[in-house]
Amino acid sequence: MTAPQQSVDVQRRRALALAAVVVAVIAWAVGPIFVSSLSISLPTMVFYRQLIWLPLLFTLAHTAGDGFASHHFQVAWKPGIFFALSTALGFGSFKETTIANATLIGSLTPAVLLFLAPRILGEKITAQQVVYSLVSFVGVVAVVVGSQATDNSGEHGLFGDALAFANMAIWTVYFIAAKRARDEGMNTWSFLTGICLTNVLLALPWALVVSDDLLNVRPRDWMLLVLMMLIPGTMGHYLMTWAQRYLDTTVSSLITLGGPVMSTILAFMFLGQGIALAQVLGGVVLLLGLGGVILSTTSARATKSDTVATADPLLNSNP
Secondary structure: OOHHHHHHHHHHHHHHHHHHHHHHHHHHHHHHHHHHHOOOOHHHHHHHHHHOOHHHHHHHHHHOOOOOOHHHHHHHHHHHHHHHHHHHHHHHHHHHOOHHHHHHHHOOHHHHHHHHHHHHHOOOOOHHHHHHHHHHHHHHHHHHHHHHHHOHHHOOOHHHHHHHHHHHHHHHHHHHHHHHHHHHOOOHHHHHHHHHHHHHHHHHHHHHHHOOOOOOOOHHHHHHHHHHHHHHHHHHHHHHHHHOOOOOHHHHHHHHOOHHHHHHHHHHHHHOOOOOHHHHHHHHHHHHHHHHHHHHHHHHOOOOOOOOOOOOHHHOOOO
């Protein structure tokens, strides 16, 4: 193949990768809508969501990964505990507050990681990164205060916001635990299989003790659970995994910032959730701050692997 042909081939792959990232973000944006539309209890939702995903992940681990054996589970079970907690808190936040609040608060992870980087990740941060992070925090305050002031038809609740903040904190811990666990180079699908198995083992006793509808799931809820597994859970992860081979991490990370915006639009269209002007302005400030975090992190560590500004599919918190 000649040099011009190689250049065209590279450009074509990058264009396809860019399209794949956009589709993946849209797929992830649909997840919260599915969760809010389910009529089953939270423990039942979490258990079946992971249970029906496990066989598919096991298959992907053997066809596109390193297989799945006991040593994969030994690496994945500790991060899997934090993943399980985050899943329960995240699903709960989608049911207890607006999609806009839950997704925007959840997107704060890069900013929080930045402050943990010096002590936990052994990375230096710059004054510019701190400023961008503080801007994003101001945006979140505006989102929460704005929704509290308007309280659109009772959709918003401070309890739901608290669940979203707790989810963001737990997800940050998972991010760090997963990064350390995968420093050994474990394949994404093999790792996710171990994560999912841990979730099933933890969710089962919770559902058995707490749920009153474990054996009373309606066909509509089964359909939504399957769609959650296929669209955000599998298609989103798979497309982002493939795209990362050909697309710069910064580009994919910036595109993922559009996820909360898409989720908010979908919630308005399909769930009738309103959004106040203060929330819109706060969301813009938040996303601009996070965009600055991503760009400044990449600039400061152009020759190193990107930790804060990552779009690694296994580190995406959507359902």
